[in-house]
Amino acid sequence: MAKPKVATTSLAGCFGCHMSVLDIDERILKLVELIDFDKSPIDDIKHFSGRCLVGLVEGGCCNEENVHVLQEFRKHCDVLIALGDCATMGGIPALRNTIPLQECLDEAYRNGPTVHNPSGTIPNDPDLPLLLNRVYPVQEVVKIDYFLPGCPPSADTIWAALTALLSNQKIDLPYELIKYD
Amino acid sequence: MDVALPTSMKKIVIEPVTRVEGHGKVTILLDEAKQVFQTRLHIVEFRGFERFIQGRPFWEVPVLVQRLCGICPVSHHLAAAKAMDRIVGGEKLTPTAEKIRRLMHYGQMFQSHALHFFHLCSPDLLFGFDADVAIRNVIGIAAKFPDLAVQGVMMRKYGQEIIKATAGKKIHGTGAIPGGVNKNLSIQERDFFLKDLDQMLTWSRGALAIAKDYTVTNLEMLAPFGSFDSSHMSLVRSDGAMDLYDGNLRAIDAEGGKIFDQVDCQDYVRYIAEEVRPWSYMKFPFIKSLGPEHGWYRVGPLARLNTADFIDTPEAEAERRTFMAVTGGKPNNLTMAYHWARLIELLHAIEKIQELLHDPDLQGTDLVVKGERRGEAVGIIEAPRGTLIHHYKVDDQDQVVMANLIVSTTHNNEPMNRAIQKVAKDHLSGVEITEGLLNRVEVAIRAYDPCLSCATHALGQMPLTVELLDHAGQVLDVKST
Numbered sequence: 001m002a003k004p005k006v007a008t009t010s011l012a013g014c015f016g017c018h019m020s021v022l023d024i025d026e027r028i029l030k031l032v033e034l035i036d037f038d039k040s041p042i043d044d045i046k047h048f049s050g051r052c053l054v055g056l057v058e059g060g061c062c063n064e065e066n067v068h069v070l071q072e073f074r075k076h077c078d079v080l081i082a083l084g085d086c087a088t089m090g091g092i093p094a095l096r097n098t099i100p101l102q103e104c105l106d107e108a109y110r111n112g113p114t115v116h117n118p119s120g121t122i123p124n125d126p127d128l129p130l131l132l133n134r135v136y137p138v139q140e141v142v143k144i145d146y147f148l149p150g151c152p153p154s155a156d157t158i159w160a161a162l163t164a165l166l167s168n169q170k171i172d173l174p175y176e177l178i179k180y181d
Numbered sequence: 182m183d184v185a186l187p188t189s190m191k192k193i194v195i196e197p198v199t200r201v202e203g204h205g206k207v208t209i210l211l212d213e214a215k216q217v218f219q220t221r222l223h224i225v226e227f228r229g230f231e232r233f234i235q236g237r238p239f240w241e242v243p244v245l246v247q248r249l250c251g252i253c254p255v256s257h258h259l260a261a262a263k264a265m266d267r268i269v270g271g272e273k274l275t276p277t278a279e280k281i282r283r284l285m286h287y288g289q290m291f292q293s294h295a296l297h298f299f300h301l302c303s304p305d306l307l308f309g310f311d312a313d314v315a316i317r318n319v320i321g322i323a324a325k326f327p328d329l330a331v332q333g334v335m336m337r338k339y340g341q342e343i344i345k346a347t348a349g350k351k352i353h354g355t356g357a358i359p360g361g362v363n364k365n366l367s368i369q370e371r372d373f374f375l376k377d378l379d380q381m382l383t384w385s386r387g388a389l390a391i392a393k394d395y396t397v398t399n400l401e402m403l404a405p406f407g408s409f410d411s412s413h414m415s416l417v418r419s420d421g422a423m424d425l426y427d428g429n430l431r432a433i434d435a436e437g438g439k440i441f442d443q444v445d446c447q448d449y450v451r452y453i454a455e456e457v458r459p460w461s462y463m464k465f466p467f468i469k470s471l472g473p474e475h476g477w478y479r480v481g482p483l484a485r486l487n488t489a490d491f492i493d494t495p496e497a498e499a500e501r502r503t504f505m506a507v508t509g510g511k512p513n514n515l516t517m518a519y520h521w522a523r524l525i526e527l528l529h530a531i532e533k534i535q536e537l538l539h540d541p542d543l544q545g546t547d548l549v550v551k552g553e554r555r556g557e558a559v560g561i562i563e564a565p566r567g568t569l570i571h572h573y574k575v576d577d578q579d580q581v582v583m584a585n586l587i588v589s590t591t592h593n594n595e596p597m598n599r600a601i602q603k604v605a606k607d608h609l610s611g612v613e614i615t616e617g618l619l620n621r622v623e624v625a626i627r628a629y630d631p632c633l634s635c636a637t638h639a640l641g642q643m644p645l646t647v648e649l650l651d652h653a654g655q656v657l658d659v660k661s662t
Contacts, residue, residue, distance in 0.1 A: 012226070012228070013251070014248050014249060014250050014251040014252075014254075015250065015251045015252050016248070016250075016251020016252075016254065016352045016353060017251065018251070019251050019252060019352055020251075020351070020352055022296070022337070023338075023341060023351050023352070025334055025335075025337075025338045025341075026331070026334050026335070026338075028334065029323060029330070029331070029334070032323070062226075062227070062228070063225070063226075063227075065225065091248070092245060092248040093228050093229075095233040095234075096228070096229040096232070096233045098233075099229070099232055099233055101229075103232055104227075104229030104231075104232040104233065105227070105229070106232075107229070107231045107232035107235075108227070108229065108231050108232070109457045109464075112231060112455070112585045113450050113572065113583070113585050114450060114453060114454050114455045114466075114585060114587065115454070115455060115457065115464070116454040116455060116456045116457070116467075116473060117456070117457040121457055121458075121459050122457075122459075123227075123457065123458070123459050123460065123461060123462050124459055125223070125459050125460035125461075127206070127208060127221075127223050127225070127460055128223065128225050128460070128461075128462065129225055131227060151248070151353055152251065152352050152353065155351075
């Protein structure tokens, strides 16, 4: 029987949740016996090599591309998990939600003490995806099946949730695994 | 220094995993004669930290701003803490506080360099640039070289455990606070790390030997690969030694001549500026005296090996001498030499960890100092990927009113573009996208260990799509790994 597939992506996150996946340490060698990481889950729709059992989504949506990827993940994954605080509620990147986007761009590309920008250009090439007016948690964009809180969720939390899902058990996390800092 | 895209030009877009992940993609622009005109590594993410951090209390910054990057959060945590030390007038840390922070930092350096070597770059080195992508990843390493895969996992774990013991958590810890740290290292914790220390030293020597032998054996093939002369910058100690946690800024040219030396970190604004280009959210730093055109430079392991006069741990120093001998004592400008340099630092980090674990100051109880309050401060550290600059102004209400952050990968922005350009010029024939080109662009980017390739590859995958577009945006050719 083919192994179930797991896809992962980092949207407006910091990759810390992905690093926490790696913090399962030697259990990663056991994990790859249980599942296949999808070959190119985050490249393009045609690269989803098949139906995925689980999609792990780190980060919220801060640009149009994040939204597109998230929708593709929803389409291809049976179970979609919001991994960490940014996916769940926007997290630190959502601190910009109370500030006009233009002010954020001005600070980075016009006002900073080391900025050299004689023409006052703000990056705007068509190759750059459009920024959203604010940072959206993933459940405001698609339906999410599970939320794993934490910044990041601990490796043990991720391991417990994944192994429960893979063995068709109810995900039942004790307090120690879902408490904050 | 930027040009609008002339309509007669063709455009090849290489989108790593990161296309949809959204952290970076590559465009190769061809001129009418179908020659490579320019290459662009686009950083497509924008967060806005510099602005939204304003109004936050300064003591929150070391834990807040590390959320920029979960791959090396300790670096941001410590750079911010170093700046905030000065804000509270506590920059002269107690011996316990400084050594706990150093231990945390060397733990970070150790885990990050181990991760990069075993999980990301060893597949290129051990299987070759043209190996099937299905095996050219860490899962392939696990199948063919299981011992090596286990070593990689266990070395990363050792570094992460050190971070947890000093910072409270493996990722996004809280250990450093303005003026010091919030805990010391207990005897039990120390003994836990001493137990596996010899094993870590042995494995580090082994990994370094692989990188060194590979580089020396294949020098002829590697020398021109994505290479170019450049300036180099890093922190160095006041006596010229490599120092990853603290020091003054030194920049040298491609021949080793000093551009500036022993520059106080607080004065960095007088020496470095960043150019904005419309096609990337990542700015392009340059040395002011040389201007935006010629002032770009490299940072990270290769730059640090080049700028330092010596390394203050015996084994790493012996390895540094071997490394420098390859280029006759002159700076090494080979892109692929980053890997060898990185592993010399891995050995240096574990030697430093050994030194610190035997230091009784780690069990001291004097953890925090404060002095005269300041309104502005700079904190600079050598992160795994290079020089990391944090600069803040804080008002008398304790609120941050200005933040300027120049992260390691940003310094290497122009160099990564140059490396890609060199590879594209050497390996692009006509307008056809070959597997070889894809692989080589990937390998060249990876030498710089930018965060954008890091996390995706760590899970064993780096698929790449290249699109060949005409000026109207019509797809002429698509190739994927």
